[in-house]
Amino acid sequence: MACLVLLGALAGTGCSRLTFVKPDMQRKGFEQVAPEYHVREDKAAKQRLMASERLALAGQRYSVGAYAEAAAEARKVLKVDPASADAYTLLGLVADAQGQKQQAGQQFRKAAELAPAKGTVLNNYGAWLCANGQPAEGLVWIDRALSDPAYPTPGAALANAGGCARKAGQYERAERDLRRALQLDENNPYALAEMAESEYRNGRFFEARAFCERRLGIAPADRRTLELAAMTEEKLGDTDAAKRYRQRLETEFSSATPAVPVPGNRP
Secondary structure (H helix, E strand, C coil), X not given: CCCCECCCCCCXXXXXXXXXXXXXXXXXXXXXXXXXXXXXXXXXXXXXXXHHHHHHHHHHHHHCCCHHHHHHHHHHHHHHCCCCHHHHHHHHHHHHHCCCHHHHHHHHHHHHHHCCCCHHHXXXXXXXXXXXXXXXXXXXXXXXXXXXXXXXXHHHHHHHHHHHHHHCCCHHHHHHHHHHHXXXXXXXXXXXXXXXXXXXXXXXXXXXXXXXXXXXHHCCCCHHHHHHXXXXXXXXXXXXXXXXXXXXXXXXXXXXXXXXXXXXXXX
């Protein structure tokens, strides 16, 4: 499975993935949210301020791919503030970026346990569950995220909910949530990609084409969307357009792993 309000997008590589909280929202579905600290002139406040500064430094290290340094800074934060959900979020992001999927899930869950009412944190754990074969459970956590009245970007969570619902076979809910997400953010790459797949599944190929074109027009292409675009053009009988998309696949993703197959049409 696609795009920290730091630490506050996992959509999904490319911008067609689930939205997690991360500094660069090009690849997954995390949102970046700033940790909240209220500074007073006492030792505890100074420690929290130092933790906030270290957390910001960790986010910077993460954003440039210095994962070991980012994790080290996050662990220093936890020595000062063992209940920092943002530090655990960053450790989850690092683990996920390094392919340590189970460890990432543990860190995201710990963050969610420490901040059970913070929507961005709950969204991250739900997004991880969706991306790792547990979409129904992921929906539960994303719904909790959406119940946070202070959630800064509900469109991102709605897009995640739509993607999760589609993976869970809840197609009516998927379309509803994805359309609501696009009402809030018409250029959400993950929602556009998921809508393209939803329309393709339902045999609405002209609509699928339109969503593919919108998705490819606002963010760098990914293998998944190019493959879907080629399949859509084949369904519409435009073999030249399909050929162009497949040429792009060969040129831009020749060494990439095969894309996840797009579901066939639903009866």
